[in-house]
Amino acid sequence: MTTAEAPPTPPGSPTRGVLLDQLTARITPHTRRVAVDGPPAGGKTTLADELATTLRATGREVIRASIDGFLFPRARRYRRGPYSPEGCYHDSFDFGTLHRALLGPLGPTGDGRYQDHCYDRPTDAVVSPPLRTAPPGAVLVFDGVFLLRPELAAHWDLTIHVTASFDRTLQRARVRDLARLGSTAEIDRFFHERYRPSQQLYAEQARPLERADIVVHNDTPDHPTWQFRTAAHRDGGRHGT
Numbered sequence: 001m002t003t004a005e006a007p008p009t010p011p012g013s014p015t016r017g018v019l020l021d022q023l024t025a026r027i028t029p030h031t032r033r034v035a036v037d038g039p040p041a042g043g044k045t046t047l048a049d050e051l052a053t054t055l056r057a058t059g060r061e062v063i064r065a066s067i068d069g070f071l072f073p074r075a076r077r078y079r080r081g082p083y084s085p086e087g088c089y090h091d092s093f094d095f096g097t098l099h100r101a102l103l104g105p106l107g108p109t110g111d112g113r114y115q116d117h118c119y120d121r122p123t124d125a126v127v128s129p130p131l132r133t134a135p136p137g138a139v140l141v142f143d144g145v146f147l148l149r150p151e152l153a154a155h156w157d158l159t160i161h162v163t164a165s166f167d168r169t170l171q172r173a174r175v176r177d178l179a180r181l182g183s184t185a186e187i188d189r190f191f192h193e194r195y196r197p198s199q200q201l202y203a204e205q206a207r208p209l210e211r212a213d214i215v216v217h218n219d220t221p222d223h224p225t226w227q228f229r230t231a232a233h234r235d236g237g238r239h240g241t
Contacts, residue, residue, distance in 0.1 A: 019224055020054045023160065023214065026228070027055065031157045032106055033140045037147035037208055038162030039199045040191070041169040041176060043218040047162055048143035061135040063106070067144025069117025070098040074124050083189060085197035093144075094118070095151045103155045106140050145199075148208040161212035166196055168219050 027034060036051070038044035045066065052062045071077065072094050080087035101115040112134040120127050146152075148159060170191050174184050181187050202208065209215060217225045 016050075016222055016224060019216065019226055020050055022226075022228075023051055024054050024058065026158060026214070027060075027139060029137060031139055032108070033103060033155060033157050034142065035147040035152070035156040035159045036141065036143040036162065037159065037212065038143075038145070038218075039164065039166075039169055040145060040195050041172040042162045042164040043172075043221055044143045044162040046221070047160070047216065047218070048141050052141045055139065055141070061138035063114070063116060063134060063138055063140045065102060065116040065140060065142050067093055067098075067142070067147065068121060069119055070094050070102075071119045071121065073119070073126065083193040085194055085201060088194050088198035089146065089201050093146070098152075099155070102140070102142075103152075106134055106138075107155065112138075146202050146206070148211045149202065149206045153206070153211060158214075159212045160214045160216060161208045162216045162218050163209070164218045166191075 034051070036044045036048040048064070048066075052064045055062050070093055072092060077092050078084075078087060079091060097118050101118055104110050105112055105114040113131045114134060115129050115131060117129065118127060119125070147156070148161065153159075170188065173187050173191060177187050177190075178184065181190065213229055215227045215229065
């Protein structure tokens with residue numbers, strides 16, 4: 001297309017399967033690292049899982065990993081307090097280890113020997129699993145928050161930003177996170193005080209809606225809408241920061 005931005009998909013018309021087929025078609029044999037970005041409970045992990053399944057059905061080797069495998073331990077993550085949005089944005093993830101263990105080895109000059117995680121959340125421990133070797137032509141499908149921030153943005157071959165309204169993500173989290181956080185009141189506090197303002201900080205500093213190759217609107221997962229962005233539009237967003 002010659003326009004700056006592809007028109008949004010009409011609500012409720014194509015199925016989720018069509019979205020997955022179109023995403024798969026965008027992942028060429030030269031695509032090595034795919035980011036599926038979005039807010040907590042926005043649906044990014046589900047979409048990444050489904051995309052990995054669809055890619056494997058075409059015969060593509062897939063490495064599936066998540067930013068949660070590169071968290072800092074709790075003492076560092078919460079050193080500004082458990083509800084701090086600045087702590088959520090600045091202190092949560094070990095980007096140095098992520099580059100060294102995964103993104104670098106799977107990049108164009110990497111040797112293909114990688115670790116898909118270096119942190120174990122149940123034990124809150126840094127770990128060092130055995131190195132694996134990526135099969136020829138393998139693609140990394142990686143989900144997480146804040147994936148288009150400056151420390152990471154240049155290391156993806158394709159970027160997908162999943163959006164959903166705050167009310168919808170909170171509703172999902174009240175089910176998903178109840179066992180981990182113990183009560184809906186605690187979930188609400190985390191989302192209002194830590195997650196929502198940290199996502200606002202991310203939007204201001206990284207502008208993921210402008211930088212992403214594909215934006216998926218996921219308020220209704222069975223009937224998402226999406227936009228494919230042109231290189232000219234994305235470059236304009238990058239140069240404007």
